[in-house]
Amino acid sequence: MLKSGIVRALGTMSGTSLDGVDAAVLETDGQVIAGFGATAYRPYTDAERAVLRAHLGRWQNDGVARCATVVESAHIAVMAPFEEIDIAGFHGQTLAHDPGERGTHQCGNGQHLADVLGVPVAWDFRSHDVASGGQGAPLTPFYHFALAQWIGATEPVAFLNLGGVGNITWVDPTRADPADDGALLAFDTGPANAPLNDLMQARLGLGYDADGQLAATGTVEDAIIQRFLNHPYFAQPAPKSLDRDAFAGLCADVAGLSDADAAATLTHAIVASTAQAFHLCPSPPARLLVCGGGRKNKTVMRGLAQVIACDVQTVEAAGLDGDMLEAQAFAFLAVRAAHGLALSAPGTTGVAVATSGGRIAKPAVTHRVPGF
Numbered sequence: 001m002l003k004s005g006i007v008r009a010l011g012t013m014s015g016t017s018l019d020g021v022d023a024a025v026l027e028t029d030g031q032v033i034a035g036f037g038a039t040a041y042r043p044y045t046d047a048e049r050a051v052l053r054a055h056l057g058r059w060q061n062d063g064v065a066r067c068a069t070v071v072e073s074a075h076i077a078v079m080a081p082f083e084e085i086d087i088a089g090f091h092g093q094t095l096a097h098d099p100g101e102r103g104t105h106q107c108g109n110g111q112h113l114a115d116v117l118g119v120p121v122a123w124d125f126r127s128h129d130v131a132s133g134g135q136g137a138p139l140t141p142f143y144h145f146a147l148a149q150w151i152g153a154t155e156p157v158a159f160l161n162l163g164g165v166g167n168i169t170w171v172d173p174t175r176a177d178p179a180d181d182g183a184l185l186a187f188d189t190g191p192a193n194a195p196l197n198d199l200m201q202a203r204l205g206l207g208y209d210a211d212g213q214l215a216a217t218g219t220v221e222d223a224i225i226q227r228f229l230n231h232p233y234f235a236q237p238a239p240k241s242l243d244r245d246a247f248a249g250l251c252a253d254v255a256g257l258s259d260a261d262a263a264a265t266l267t268h269a270i271v272a273s274t275a276q277a278f279h280l281c282p283s284p285p286a287r288l289l290v291c292g293g294g295r296k297n298k299t300v301m302r303g304l305a306q307v308i309a310c311d312v313q314t315v316e317a318a319g320l321d322g323d324m325l326e327a328q329a330f331a332f333l334a335v336r337a338a339h340g341l342a343l344s345a346p347g348t349t350g351v352a353v354a355t356s357g358g359r360i361a362k363p364a365v366t367h368r369v370p371g372f
């Protein structure tokens, strides 16, 4: 059993943009943040990314063993050097997400990591929420609540994550607990970097549009944006969540455009879907704090500043680390899972009541195994 009080948790995230594994230490009791620790990043090689990409949309027992090997070995490599860890949080790699029908699938086995690393590992964070009728995503909102208190917010703020998919959390920091009614409203905003990355890869052999430079030279095709915004997802009430490739129609629509116009249009789709999301917030937040790799895209940030009716800043403006925030979140959620605290609530995943989740894998040997 995890000791009570502040512990050192190591969280990891391998996100839908398929760029690599983030790892970050958080000092926490699962309710408040006591401090931030070391971080590390391990990009996937092109060959590894190709394996992950080839398995997108696949479920457990559908030939995912190779993918699990890639995910687990990359995590072990990035996690092994960390010292004095009480518990690790392992999100895994989402391959498929269909909460209403088949469920949600994060590839990688936490028990294997626990045995190799010699520390308890919290994993499989989303299944219980889905089994309880929730969306299983987003799960970072409870951490966003703790962050809002850490930065001393006294009025509602919103966090926007621009990863492969986008998600937003509106937080009322005056509530005592993230599971309280009205403390949080969270949902996926729409596709973020995934369609743009796929375009850059297919057309130019590049991983992404660095700083939004290509998009800045193109023209947005308004008719495509209008068709995109007519997607039924935007009319659905929150909470709601998305699979990585839910907007295949958008990608097909830009196929006939020049590289620059296609990039500009996909980039504007990120901005336009965030604007829609902003209107679903219970009240206008004082500031929109942006994290995830998309905050480095200057064309996105310029577009957001034009359409969002509050201050739009990167989370760095509040003293936070926008590259490691999701990894920190899974450190926070690991401690919560170990203590049986809620990970989700009606306002975050649509689950009927605040719900705990995650599995805890105990290591076969409780010390680090050198030379795994």
Ligand SMILES: Nc1ncnc2c1ncn2[C@@H]1O[C@H](COP(=O)(O)OP(=O)(O)OP(=O)(O)O)[C@@H](O)[C@H]1O
Pocket: 013, 014, 015, 016, 017, 018, 019, 020, 161, 162, 163, 164, 165, 166, 193, 194, 197, 207, 208, 209, 210, 211, 212, 291, 292, 293, 294, 296, 297, 298, 326
């Ligand atoms: N300098 C940059 N300019 C533009 N885009 C960038 C830059 N750096 C990173 N990105 C984008 O950010 C992505 C990585 O973002 P991030 O690590 O937040 O995603 P993720 O964690 O995989 O996704 P998710 O939050 O959906 O799980 C890259 O794939 C790229 O599209």
Ligand SMILES: CC(=O)N[C@H]1[C@@H]2OC[C@@H](O2)[C@@H](O)[C@@H]1O[C@H](C)C(=O)O
Pocket: 015, 016, 094, 097, 104, 136, 137, 138, 139, 140, 141, 161, 163, 164, 165, 166, 167, 188, 241, 242, 326
């Ligand atoms: C199923 C899944 O992995 N969803 C991711 C994805 O990436 C962003 C968005 O879609 C969010 O819902 C979620 O990740 C973050 C970490 C979350 O659960 O909050």
